[in-house]
Amino acid sequence: MQMTNVIINFRRHLKRRNYSPHTVKYYLNIVKQFVLWLDVAIEQVTDKKIDAYIDYLHDKRMQPASINCYLAIIRVFYSYLKYEEQVKLTNPVKSGRRLRVPKPLPRPLREDQIDQFFDVIKTKRDWAMFRLMLRCGLRVEEVSDLTLGAIDLKQCKIMVLNGKGSKDRVVYMSDDAADALDAYLKLRRHYRVKKVFLVDKGTYKGKPISVRGIQKRIEYYAKKSGIPVCCHRLRHTMATQLLNAEAEVETIQDLLGHNWITTTQRYCKVSNVKVKKDYFKAMQVILSRSENEKVQLPQISDTIGVATNTERR
Numbered sequence: 315m316q317m318t319n320v321i322i323n324f325r326r327h328l329k330r331r332n333y334s335p336h337t338v339k340y341y342l343n344i345v346k347q348f349v350l351w352l353d354v355a356i357e358q359v360t361d362k363k364i365d366a367y368i369d370y371l372h373d374k375r376m377q378p379a380s381i382n383c384y385l386a387i388i389r390v391f392y393s394y395l396k397y398e399e400q401v402k403l404t405n406p407v408k409s410g411r412r413l414r415v416p417k418p419l420p421r422p423l424r425e426d427q428i429d430q431f432f433d434v435i436k437t438k439r440d441w442a443m444f445r446l447m448l449r450c451g452l453r454v455e456e457v458s459d460l461t462l463g464a465i466d467l468k469q470c471k472i473m474v475l476n477g478k479g480s481k482d483r484v485v486y487m488s489d490d491a492a493d494a495l496d497a498y499l500k501l502r503r504h505y506r507v508k509k510v511f512l513v514d515k516g517t518y519k520g521k522p523i524s525v526r527g528i529q530k531r532i533e534y535y536a537k538k539s540g541i542p543v544c545c546h547r548l549r550h551t552m553a554t555q556l557l558n559a560e561a562e563v564e565t566i567q568d569l570l571g572h573n574w575i576t577t578t579q580r581y582c583k584v585s586n587v588k589v590k591k592d593y594f595k596a597m598q599v600i601l602s603r604s605e606n607e608k609v610q611l612p613q614i615s616d617t618i619g620v621a622t623n624t625e626r627r
Contacts, residue, residue, distance in 0.1 A: 317349060317356070320395070320399060321342060321345060321346065321349075323398075323399070324341075324342070324345065324391060324394055325338060325342055327394055327398060328341055328342075332480070334476070334480055340387075341387050341390070341391075344383075344384050344387045344388070345387065345388070345391050348367065348384070348388055348391075351367065351370065356395070357395070357401055357402070357403040359406045360406055361406050361407075361408060363406060364385070364388075364406045364407055364411075368381060368385075368413070371384060378413040378414065378415045378416075379415050381413050382412045382413055382415065385407050385411055385412070386407075388407050389405060389407035389409075389411075392405040392406065392407060393405060417580075421547065421550065422547070422550050422551040422553075422554035422555070423541070423543060423547065423548070423551045427541050427543075428448070428551070430539050430540070430541055431444075431535060431536070431539045431541045431543055432444070432445075433539070434535055434538045434539045435535055437514065438494070438497050438498040438501050439498050439501075439502075439511060439512075439514055440531055440535070441494050441497075441498075442491075442494040442495045442497070442498040442511075443457055443511055443528060443531070444532065444535075444548060445490060445491040445494040445495070446460075446472075446487070446491055446494075446495065447545055447548035447549055447552070448491075448548045448551060448552055449487060449488040449490065449491035449552060450472060450485040450486070450487055450491060450552070450569075451485065451549045451552040451553060451569055451570045452472075452474065452485065452549070453477070453478065453545070453546070453549065454525050454528050454529060454545040454546070455477075455478070455525055456474050456477055457511065457528060457545075458509075458511065458522070458523060458524060458525045458527075458528055459475075459476070459509070460472070460474075460509065460510045460511065461475075461508045461509055461510060462499075462508055462509075462510060463508070465495070465499075465510070467487075467492060467495070467496055467499075470486055470487040470488075470489075470492045471484055471485065471486050471487065472484070472485050472486075472487065474571070477571050478571060479571075479573065481571055483568065483569075483571045485569055486569075495510075498510075498511075505520050507520065507521075507522065509522035509523075511523045511528070513527065528545065529544075529545060532544060532545055549570070553566055553570060553578070556569070563575060563578055563579060566578050
């Protein structure tokens with residue numbers, strides 16, 4: 315079996331299934347790494363060999379979630395070999411084969427941390443980029459890919475095109491986010507580039523800023539402000555703030571573009587002011603009932619005592 319041709323055909327297979335270019339590239343890189351690691355023919359791989367591969371990934375200090383992703387992709391590749399290439403084999407990655415993954419709760423920023431972080435940002439571009447993440451819940455890729463045509467400042471809304479999972483959605487801008495974006499758009503209005511956020515200095519000045527470029531900026535401000543923040547943590551903060559303002563979980567799900575509401579419900583476990591209010595409100599009712607019952611108990615005892623004395627007479 316010519317492995318190069320197989321991988322080329324696998325790429326075509328993924329494209330036919332309408333996988334995004336980023337996903338196709340990611341799948342192929344993982345498959346290539348796996349094939350290069352093997353010391354046996356691809357069709358001779360057993361579950362024991364997969365165990366050895368997991369050990370190899372562990373030795374590279376890879377996280378369990380990443381290892382699970384590798385296993386899932388390798389399983390997809392073997393399914394392709396079996397059903398599309400008609401290779402006689404047994405899929406060595408069993409269904410449901412996963413490492414146990416810890417599920418840490420999202421960590422939103424406090425209000426004082428938000429202020430401290432934005433206090434060190436002095437450029438209009440960076441202020442607008444990170445306000446959109448904080449107020450609109452945009453992912454870093456969505457900020458990098460944002461185009462002028464997707465923005466409606468009058469209605470304070472943004473059309474997110476080809477978000478994660480190739481899904482489109484509408485998000486809305488708060489007044490401070492809209493003002494920040496408007497100020498930056500006026501600053502870069504002489505550039506005839508569709509992408510909104512551009513490199514502001516150096517060789518690539520005027521070119522669209524990359525995902526890594528945005529990440530480097532937030533890493534710089536995180537170090538300067540002393541606040542442990544990343545792009546995704548701003549998104550977590552937005553979700554938690556909406557929840558604490560008693561927004562419906564389904565609304566937050568739509569704004570964040572989550573496929574499953576269980577993903578959004580994770581925020582219900584974090585700093586939920588509504589849960590706190592409901593708890594203490596319910597406790598007041600419970601404690602007041604308990605006090606009333608204590609007051610009534612002696613009266614019941616007296617009545618029983620009287621009845622007993624009457625019977626004796």
